[in-house]
Amino acid sequence: MRVMVIVKASKDSEAGVMPSEELLTAMGKFNEEMVKAGIMLDGNGLKPTSKGVRLTFDGNKRTVVDGPFTETKELIAGYWLLQVKSLEEAIEWMKRCPNPHNDGGELEIRPLYELEDFAPGEGIRIHEKLRDELKGK
């Protein structure tokens, strides 16, 4: 199964304060361990929400809202994608993760829907057709 590990934002990450050299080293080592174990598929840090936007939908209306956004604890500062055998395996790996922030850090682990969770129906077919049209045959 695949899981996404979501790194929650902190005051520092939202202020664009770069992690300390020490944390970067520890994080690098931790990533290396996961790569060596063959479970890390992808991982990235995100810039603060002040560099991002939100797109809100209301019926047919679309509104673009510039960052930053306030509810720090609910924001995302980075992610990993892992290939693991069980949620427990992901938990045990992530317990070894260095605290991502100086103050209280929080990670959230969420299993991905696999495509087989959906029956191949009209939605996927339309999605493909559109994509092909966009590509110009």
Added chain:
Amino acid sequence: MAADPHRSIAALFSIERPKLIASLMRITRDVGMAEEFAQDAFEAALADWPGKGIPEKPGAWLMLTAKRKALDAHRRKQVAATKYDELGRELRETEETPPDFDSALDDDIGDDLLRLIFTACHPALSQEARVALTLRLLGGLTTHEIARAFIVPEPTIAQRIVRAKKTLSERKVAYEVPHGEELSERLATVLEVIYLIFNEGYAATSGENWMRPELCEEALRLGRVLAELAKDEPEVHGLVALMELQMSRFKARTDAKGEAILLLDQNRARWDRLLITRGLAAIARAHEACAKPSRLPGSYLLQAELAACHARANTPGETDWAKIVGIYGALGALMPSPVIDLNRAVALGMLMGPQAGLEIVDGLANEPSLKHYYLLPAVRGDLLAKLGRKEEARAEFERAAAMTQNERERAVMLRRALLALS
């Protein structure tokens, strides 16, 4: 509290097991004993942790416990002297100084792990034994899981593993990474075992056996681990690339009923983009490794390149058939095979038109090794159908249907025979 402690402990075992066995092998020089001491440590953990809680450094705890178990066994039995003396000294020092779990965990076990892989895939063992032992020692799969994945009775697998361990210890197989010329030969054996595990999972089209995709994932994981341990070996990266790219199509290759969907008919929106990216990156790493020292691409890398030609095309029409024809040429030069020639004919048919493809296929008509190969008439039928030679096409599809033992393949061929006339 989401995590059940027993499931957490089981997850920890599967993370730590290969490292633990690899390290214990250095001391015991015997797979059976290494596994036994690892097992002892797990049992100690099962007795200890649910009450006291999981220690902060579970890996180090297990390692230390297993080493103590090894030393106890040695004191009882007075087995193989020198390594145990060393271990005894090591453990005394550990016990005299405050436990430093960090350093026990930081021990670079990469070389041990590599040695363990080469031992599990040793040429003294049968192919079946290599597969079972690799999954058991490095994949952390239980005998039950392996038996289920390969649809054989559990005692068969258990016996296979026991016999393999016995062979290794009787032959006194050295616990080492081979050097020089032996390395590439032995590495080829390791890659073969990993790819065999992958194909075992990939070949099954039925969704009933849930272990099947897990075998692919396990093979891919082993490949990724090996790629980190043997970074300079192009074929390791080639195999990883091949598996990543094949795996990227895993979910697109069958329909809801489990029927196979041909590559060109697959819904490319269902191809896994992340795995494609990873596969292409592994190809790049393989080429870097090929450059130092200069080596020609091997068969895994070439096969990965073929898969990459399809992965790069967003629609079937964008496929670089010229490149594919060239790669089949290189593959055929590396390991001459009429099957590769047949594939090249298909690619050439896509590039230059059905007539060009047909000319090569006709040249293969009397090839003895293809005499019972149903894909030969199948390909010929396809090319004839494209040329509008309906009657001949129908006859070829019927011939193909009669040649295959597989029900599904036969049904596809008979359907095509029927369609050929319309």
